[in-house]
Amino acid sequence: MPCDNMFKSKTKYRWEGWESSGQESWVFSVKHPCELMGVHAKLIDSELKESEPVQSCVYAPRVSATSTPFGLASDESSCGLCVTDRRFIISKDRHVKGAELVLTSVDFKDIVYLHIGSALLLSWFSVSYIQSGKIETATVIFGSNGKHHFEKAIRVFKGYCGAVDTEEIGLATYPAGSFLYRIKDSIHRNYLKTLISANEKCVLTLGCYSVWDRIVRKNLLSRKEKVSYPTSKATILVTDKSVMVARNSLEFSVGNNVDVLVIPLDKVFVVSATDEKRDIGTVHELKLNFSETGNNALHISLLSLDEDIESFTNNVRRLVSK
16 A cells, blocks of 8 residues: 555655554564564654655564553553654554554754663663653663664764864864763673763773662661662763663663763853762762752762772863853
């Protein structure tokens, strides 16, 4: 059945009217949304503008999970993802009679950060963006056999992000191939290298520990509160386009469970750092503001190892200075 009869987008491809149960066993990519399965073809194609080129398009069946070890959540849905030259378009179908179909459009200019990661057979992708002055998040949870399709979607997006002129601020840059060996954690290195876009240059890296939110435990006998600050291994990679933070979850310290936070440098207005003495040592908190007013900010708490955290922070400040 020709696409032209059912979809407004002009394309040489043909949609075959595949019905989707949402229980397919694979994640796949196509060249145009009209080749997606089920309702996703019409939902996304109807949202496209006539002159909007499609850069990447992915279908992901639903999986029996609604959350990730890193706090991201989503309904159990099949999903369609389309990346154009200016935005992400995400469609969701819960495959429940009477349930509302969801279509989310996120312009590149509104994005502040992304997540991608996996825990064994489970993977996830999320886009956080500013809407009506607040940070909202759209998340897709899918099978790990399709993670490379979503990694490509992030690389496409980063291709449209502005690069910092590192020569102007006196920072050296390196091709990824000759730099990534500096990352000591091989699992983090493999995650990070798949997210580097064409012509993106590496600047610096830092091996550290990520400090999770404090946990308060009550002693049942004395009724006293004991505060602990759990940590997990982390690696930061800074390029001329982004700051990427790969960290393990608390459940698996050996790296079977990793999330990567991707923060485009051109979305950050100010980076500030504070130090606080805790039982586990000196915790360095990085604060990244995504607006001049500071209303929307991301806090990253780190426990450094051998590297100079102060030098690292100063260099990141230089990269994002407006």
